[in-house]
Amino acid sequence: MTPSEQKEQTERTLRADARRNRERVFEAARELFARDGEGVQMEEIASHAGVGIGTVYRHFPTKGALLTEMVRTRFQRFTEIALAAEQIEDPWEAVATLLTESSVAVEGDAGFQMAMMGVEDLEWEGIEQEKAAFAAPAERIIERAVEAGAVRSDMSVDDIPMLMCGITSTMYFAPGGAEWRRHLDLVLAGLRPG
Amino acid sequence: MTPSEQKEQTERTLRADARRNRERVFEAARELFARDGEGVQMEEIASHAGVGIGTVYRHFPTKGALLTEMVRTRFQRFTEIALAAEQIEDPWEAVATLLTESSVAVEGDAGFQMAMMGVEDLEWEGIEQEKAAFAAPAERIIERAVEAGAVRSDMSVDDIPMLMCGITSTMYFAPGGAEWRRHLDLVLAGLRPG
DNA sequence: ACCTGAACACCGTTCAAGT
DNA sequence: ACCTGAACACCGTTCAAGT
Numbered sequence: 399m400t401p402s403e404q405k406e407q408t409e410r411t412l413r414a415d416a417r418r419n420r421e422r423v424f425e426a427a428r429e430l431f432a433r434d435g436e437g438v439q440m441e442e443i444a445s446h447a448g449v450g451i452g453t454v455y456r457h458f459p460t461k462g463a464l465l466t467e468m469v470r471t472r473f474q475r476f477t478e479i480a481l482a483a484e485q486i487e488d489p490w491e492a493v494a495t496l497l498t499e500s501s502v503a504v505e506g507d508a509g510f511q512m513a514m515m516g517v518e519d520l521e522w523e524g525i526e527q528e529k530a531a532f533a534a535p536a537e538r539i540i541e542r543a544v545e546a547g548a549v550r551s552d553m554s555v556d557d558i559p560m561l562m563c564g565i566t567s568t569m570y571f572a573p574g575g576a577e578w579r580r581h582l583d584l585v586l587a588g589l590r591p592g
Numbered sequence: 593m594t595p596s597e598q599k600e601q602t603e604r605t606l607r608a609d610a611r612r613n614r615e616r617v618f619e620a621a622r623e624l625f626a627r628d629g630e631g632v633q634m635e636e637i638a639s640h641a642g643v644g645i646g647t648v649y650r651h652f653p654t655k656g657a658l659l660t661e662m663v664r665t666r667f668q669r670f671t672e673i674a675l676a677a678e679q680i681e682d683p684w685e686a687v688a689t690l691l692t693e694s695s696v697a698v699e700g701d702a703g704f705q706m707a708m709m710g711v712e713d714l715e716w717e718g719i720e721q722e723k724a725a726f727a728a729p730a731e732r733i734i735e736r737a738v739e740a741g742a743v744r745s746d747m748s749v750d751d752i753p754m755l756m757c758g759i760t761s762t763m764y765f766a767p768g769g770a771e772w773r774r775h776l777d778l779v780l781a782g783l784r785p786g
Numbered sequence: 787a788c789c790t791g792a793a794c795a796c797c798g799t800t801c802a803a804g805t
Numbered sequence: 806a807c808c809t810g811a812a813c814a815c816c817g818t819t820c821a822a823g824t
């Protein structure tokens with residue numbers, strides 16, 4: 399049974415009140431992680447969700463599992479962005495939009511920023527599927543740009559998380575500011591054919 | 593009294609055995625932070641230094657203070673690198689060497705990497721002097737490169753910590769690997785005049 | 787089945803007692 | 806003056822008792 403099958407099964411079997419609680423816990427965690435980073439306390443998440451601390455642990459075995467869930471939903475957003483960027487006609491614009499929109503998506507979420515930089519060693523195992531779903535359109539965007547001579551010929555899809563991680567580190571270091579746009583500009587310039 | 597004057601005075605006034613202990617604690621912390629990151633326990637630092645936990649706290653009021661001291665010595669290394677790079681004749685090579693050597697200096701130190709990325713909010717207050725000492729030669733290197741048309745005309749000294757932070761995030765995410773050199777390559781390409 | 791919160795474990799920090 | 810380590814505080818996690 400794959401993790402996602404297991405999860406679906408769980409969701410189906412869950413009693414209505416339990417499902418509501420699970421959802422509330424996750425929403426509370428998402429909000430608090432976004433606002434305050436990975437440092438929020440489990441007790442705070444519980445009270446924000448209106449449940450006891452034990453209920454948080456019933457649905458998510460560790461704090462890390464809660465983080466992994468949060469990262470999973472963020473990754474789905476990346477995939478949406480990639481699919482939309484693929485529709486852009488100009489090959490370079492597609493690449494630039496992919497990176498810019500992805501950065502914007504990360505901008506307001508301190509917890510996700512920390513996760514992207516690998517601060518805690520996050521459980522990436524539950525996220526393989528989402529990574530693959532993102533990689534497929536991203537790969538097509540890059541291949542098209544390479545063939546059109548719009549980016550350096552050695553650009554690969556593996557450059558994206560690497561560069562995103564760098565831009566994210568600027569967001570995290572200078573929160574609320576626009577310094578990361580400067581970083582993005584430099585990185586985009588570095589991707590042009592040389 | 594500036595922090596450094598205070599520190600010097602402390603060092604002078606310290607009893608010989610106390611000074612030796614202080615040094616041992618700092619060395620132990622430096623090694624362990626470098627190897628294992630900011631996660632090392634104070635107790636581990638103490639036993640590695642061969643002193644009681646109370647002695648660690650006698651010399652450094654918090655774990656953060658120990659991290660700040662470690663970062664200070666790392667910054668001094670950056671300044672050495674900048675002064676050496678300034679002697680390089682080719683203006684572009686000076687810039688490239690500055691960034692490359694700085695990256696290499698960060699490579700083996702997980703704790704410093706985390707500090708650079710702002711994981712814990714580090715006390716940067718004690719490090720203003722070291723930052724200024726680095727900024728001076730770095731500024732001269734960049735100005736020369738801008739005037740020679742070797743880098744984009746809007747490059748500034750503030751780009752350096754930003755870009756270093758990004759490269760560091762790659763090191764931290766893919767430790768032991770050479771992926772960060774690819775990141776550096778891209779960044780250097782982005783600095784070329786456009 | 788699921789929920790709750792008191793209790794436990796772990797680690798940063800303090801402080802009374804020792805030299 | 807300086808050192809030590811037992812004790813405290815804080816936060817992630819568990820589990821016995823409740824519905």
